[in-house]
Amino acid sequence: MSIQLKFITLVALLFAYGLTTAQNRNYGGGSSSGQSRSQGGKGKGKSSAPKDTVVFKMKVFQLQDGYSRLKDSRLDTVFADFQTYNPALKHSISAQTLGNLGSSTQSNDYFQRSFDSNEFLFLRNYKDYSVFPKDIHFYNTTKPFTLLEYGQWFNNKPKGESWLHVFQTQNINPSLNFGFSFNSIASQGKYLTQEAKDNSLNLFASYNVDRYDLWFIIGKNKSTNQENGGLLMPTDIQNPDLKPENIPVWFNGTGAETNNTFGVIAHQYKFGKWIKVKEKDEEFQKFIPRFTIMHTLEFTDNSRYFHEVEPNPYFDFTDSRGRVYFYGTAHQPYINSQTGTVAMPATQDKTGMKRITNLFYLKGVEAPDRKYTFGKQAYIGNDLISLYYPREALIYTPGLMMPPLGLTQSKSLSNTFVGGSIFQSSAKFLNWNGSGRYYIQGYRAGDFDLSGNIDKPIRTSKDTSFVRLNGRMTNTSPDYFYNHYYSNHFTWENNFNKTYELMVGAAYDRPYRRLKFGFKYSIVSRFMYWNEASLPAQATSEFSVAQIFVRKDFKFGPLNLQNSVMYQKSTTDKFIHIPEVSTRNTVFLAGNVARVLATQIGFDLRYDTGYYADYYSPALGMFYVQHTEKIGNFPWLDLFVNLKLKRTRFYVKYTNLGTKINRKGYYTTPGYAEQISTLSFGLSWTFYN
DSSP: OOHHHHHHHHHHHHHHHHHHHHTTOOOOOOOSSOEEEEOOSOOOOOOSSOOOOOOOOEEEEEEETTTTEEEEOOOOOOSTTTTOOOHHHHHOSSEEEOSSTTSOEEESSGGGSOOOTTSOGGGGGGGGGOOOGGGOEEEEESSOEEEEEEEEESSOSSSOEEEEEEEEEEEEETTEEEEEEEEEEEEOOSSTTOOEEEEEEEEEEEEEOSSEEEEEEEEEEEEEEEOOOSBSSGGGGGOTTSOGGGSOBSOSSEEEEEEEEEEEEEEEEEEEEEEEEEETTEEEEEEEEEEEEEEEEEEEEEEEEEEESSSSOEEEOSSTTOEEESSOTTOOOSSOOSOOOSSSOSEEEEEEEEEEEEEEEEEEOOOTTOSSOOEEEEEEEEEEEEEEEEOOOSSOOTTTOOOOTTOEEEEEEEEEEEEEEEEEOSOSSOEEEEEEEEEEEETTTTOEEEEEEEEEEEEOSSOEEEEEEEEEEEEEOOOHHHHEEEOSSOEEEOOOOOEEEEEEEEEEEEGGGTEEEEEEEEEEESOEEEOTTSOEEEOSSOEEEEEEEEEEEEEETTEEEEEEEEEEEESOSSSOOOOSEEEEEEEEEEEEETTTEEEEEEEEEEEEOOBOOOEEETTTTEEEOOSSOOBOOOOEEEEEEEEEETTEEEEEEEEOTHHHHOSSOOEEETTEEOOOOEEEEEEEEEEOO
């Protein structure tokens, strides 16, 4: 029995158990503040046979503002766009990948790229396949809820691709909820040595009563990837007689494993008063919080392990190029230049970061019984950080002393910071938020982060539209690994300055008309990037990035047209490369078969204008700038059929039809070709009774 099948069986058993233990519960969705009720009116007679009178209700919340407060959210079970299962394309209109699901990726939307110094630098390009504490939702449900999703290529052997998502949550009582989520991607890909496996598992629980709230999260993300270095001769994809599995690649016996383990505890004690509330024939006491004291504890353990058998592979061309080395003719690895074996690789670079963060809050709560109210909070926090990376060989005598293969050196850092925020999130006229953080001690002393947003609803007789404004100003110390690093292929010692960035944005959203448009603008000084030698560097001049985006959907009877356009422009092409225009157009016919089977039949079309997409460094797992090779100007076309019957969704999808029309140009990164056209399917079930 496969691991996936075992996991589905386990979930089914848990689900069955949940049904038997929760069937007779009869309580509402609940909220972050509980309430004590005394019932009024006469009791009703009991029927002779037991009857399930529980109505399914589920409320969804998400922690925000440093895990300090809740906002309403929702679970993604919508029918539209179910066929888009690649996380990178779910999160962004355009993304740069290595051509295989589960491989390293970065968004082509500049404003979706992550530059957070609290993150592990070498994990950034796997974020789309991971689930982090800020992504996790909390629930309060009257019945156990289970979601099972699975998809794969129709021809899944021997070079297959599959994905799995399992989610379950249930309440023990109206105040206590727990659940878990499991995600898995397994893809061998069409080309040699590009297998990818990405798994994430998280457990969550919440306990909410009148005076006390507790939220708990623990989880793990793991990505295991073979690195093939790209196609040795990328133009081989133009040869119709050459199968993808026969096209030579640079690496064999090379790979990387990235791990992220995390845990969060956030809890608060609330001070307030009880008020008497009367609704119809029912009267009860309701607790109104005024202010709270709160503590959050976050732990994260991150690592990357890169290994390779041949430290500098080469290929002998039959033309004037002769012997070409991947890392260059003059390159000599720093730790071990001798060819290894699978059991004892030549390169064993281990890099990691552990962080423990404590925050203590004093908060004033928005008062629902007051006309003019807003929330406010202040906090003090501390980071304890432990870093490690390969150890430099200070003295090496051939034959007498072996290089420190696989050994590491370490560094400890700390930061102390203060901050706070003021906000209004439940007003009908205007909602807003302003927050700030300043580092007063440690590696990041002098850093600051100021942000604010305004959300203005505009209500008419037919619908409600929204005007949203936001801004952010940051001054950030470079990641430690930008300044100090040593490995078998790269070493550097830098002293970079802080990066300053000012971002502003505005958007107009009218859901009823299916219209959204806006702009974003950023000015950056001393920007951190990876240069042409795949080394960290700092921009020598200030530059700006502007973006305009439009989303407009049309509906003409059964015909649906969903259109998204993103225009981006940077004042320089020295430090960052992004496509100027990215589009996505989804066209489908929607209808019902026999009045019960919802159907969507159509196609997805994605397009990027040509641009100097970044090269990729397998040894670092990073994309770095280049100015010699353009990709883009290729239509990514997928055909799909979506079906929905009650709580079951299903899709059949034919991906990358463009490779049937054009045998060249379908690169997602220079040297890395996208998968050729493939037929796949996926399905989803939800259970809550």
